[in-house]
Amino acid sequence: MSTRSALPPGSRRTLLQTYRYTRDPYEFFSKMVEEYGDPFTAHVVNGSVVITGSPAGAQQVFSADPDTFAPFAPQVARPVLGDASLLLLSGERHRKERKLLMPAFHGERVRAYGETICGAAHAAASTWPKGQAFVFQDSSQWISLEVIIRAVFGVADPARVEDVRQAILEFVAAAVPSFMFFPFLQRDFFGVGPWARFQRARQRFGFLIAAELAARRSRPDELGDDILSRMLAARHDDGSGLSDSEIHDELLTLLFAGHETTGIALAWSIYWLLRHPDRLEKLLAELDAAGERPEPEALARLPYLEAVVHETLRLYPIAPDAPRMLARPLELAGYTLPAGAGVAVATALLHVRPDIYPEPHAFRPERFVGRKYSPFEYTPFGGGHRRCLGAAFATYEMKLVLATLLRHYRLKLSEPREVKPGRRNVVLGPATGVRVTFLGPRRAGDLAA
Numbered sequence: 001m002s003t004r005s006a007l008p009p010g011s012r013r014t015l016l017q018t019y020r021y022t023r024d025p026y027e028f029f030s031k032m033v034e035e036y037g038d039p040f041t042a043h044v045v046n047g048s049v050v051i052t053g054s055p056a057g058a059q060q061v062f063s064a065d066p067d068t069f070a071p072f073a074p075q076v077a078r079p080v081l082g083d084a085s086l087l088l089l090s091g092e093r094h095r096k097e098r099k100l101l102m103p104a105f106h107g108e109r110v111r112a113y114g115e116t117i118c119g120a121a122h123a124a125a126s127t128w129p130k131g132q133a134f135v136f137q138d139s140s141q142w143i144s145l146e147v148i149i150r151a152v153f154g155v156a157d158p159a160r161v162e163d164v165r166q167a168i169l170e171f172v173a174a175a176v177p178s179f180m181f182f183p184f185l186q187r188d189f190f191g192v193g194p195w196a197r198f199q200r201a202r203q204r205f206g207f208l209i210a211a212e213l214a215a216r217r218s219r220p221d222e223l224g225d226d227i228l229s230r231m232l233a234a235r236h237d238d239g240s241g242l243s244d245s246e247i248h249d250e251l252l253t254l255l256f257a258g259h260e261t262t263g264i265a266l267a268w269s270i271y272w273l274l275r276h277p278d279r280l281e282k283l284l285a286e287l288d289a290a291g292e293r294p295e296p297e298a299l300a301r302l303p304y305l306e307a308v309v310h311e312t313l314r315l316y317p318i319a320p321d322a323p324r325m326l327a328r329p330l331e332l333a334g335y336t337l338p339a340g341a342g343v344a345v346a347t348a349l350l351h352v353r354p355d356i357y358p359e360p361h362a363f364r365p366e367r368f369v370g371r372k373y374s375p376f377e378y379t380p381f382g383g384g385h386r387r388c389l390g391a392a393f394a395t396y397e398m399k400l401v402l403a404t405l406l407r408h409y410r411l412k413l414s415e416p417r418e419v420k421p422g423r424r425n426v427v428l429g430p431a432t433g434v435r436v437t438f439l440g441p442r443r444a445g446d447l448a449a
Helices: 014-023 025-036 055-062 074-081 091-105 114-125 136-152 158-174 177-181 194-217 227-233 244-275 277-289 296-300 303-315 391-408
Strands: 040-044 047-052 069-071 133-135 324-326 330-332 335-337 342-345 409-413 421-424 427-430 435-441
Touching: 014 025, 014 040, 025 040, 047 055, 055 330, 055 342, 069 074, 074 244, 091 227, 091 391, 114 136, 114 296, 114 391, 133 136, 136 158, 136 227, 136 244, 136 391, 158 194, 158 244, 194 227, 194 244, 227 244, 244 277, 244 303, 244 391, 244 409, 244 427, 277 303, 277 391, 296 303, 296 391, 303 391, 391 409
Parallel strands: 047 342
Antiparallel strands: 040 047, 069 324, 133 435, 324 342, 330 335, 409 435, 421 427
């Protein structure tokens, strides 16, 4: 096939496209591919991005030499995450840092957090008002944050946990979409406005991280199993470790990548299950069959539970796309894309292709039972050399939280209408947060409601 040295077609109404993408990327991608085909070019305020939602396109992007890519629009995230964030590194430094951090998120390391995750789920449920509707995403994000504080930061003292929780909540709340998507708003207008507020929250959180690092480094023989301890103990091939500033920036990255995202995915899971009682009953039967007191690892291996998690992440992927900048030309679908252009695999398009997923907008966990999709068909955590490091941790947490809550507590959906995605700070989630009503404790064999 001959190649063309030009960008694929797409509208050049930059501000309008940026607004449409920021408001609802799922709908934006769908409309653009209907109008321009796949791939298409989106011209947004941070640059031009060539977007594909086909398996062939995903394979071309994810299989390319890692040095083909650099971070896209790093000026947007750098003030938030810091210079040393893995998301903003490229080349040899990215490979070395990723190799150093990867062991903390796989295998036995992740399974060590099972009891912490289950305990956080029970603690959240103990606050639910019986017989009253509440926003489930508030609860699921509390669980996610509790897991981050205890499993990632390794903080256990109750007073210290609360200090860290408040600092994180202030930091996350201050990171508003406006200056994330429009970098020209990253200005300190005489100490007032969203950017100034964010800078103060970031500084306060930075002080807490610095104090924690100083305390850990003063007691190197007392490092635990938490991810922060493993970062402190990790060594490159030459014996060197991570500096305090590098650990600081990686902790911020883990916080942004894992707090709201996991809480949102859990809220979607509960929404779909409560909306489809037959799927919920099938899952409850599997959970009950696991026994009275199953180990967390036994729960995590349950096939239908895993299928529910995969199907949730398919329907509304938390990251609808993962843009990268080209450091050198790339051939994609007959085009030779120039260096300096952006390129992205749109998971939000890939996951609703009817040729891969029949009835793509239906919640059907069965499609993941007994079948594995290729890494170019199912990409909720991105792909290639920049696939999310925390993918195994996130799916493990989702499985254990769902298993714990559904085994022990009865919930009813309290949404009068279908719930659609909406902007939830920097990421998207269920617009209402998913309102549910707690009906009381559940015993094995009980129906859902």
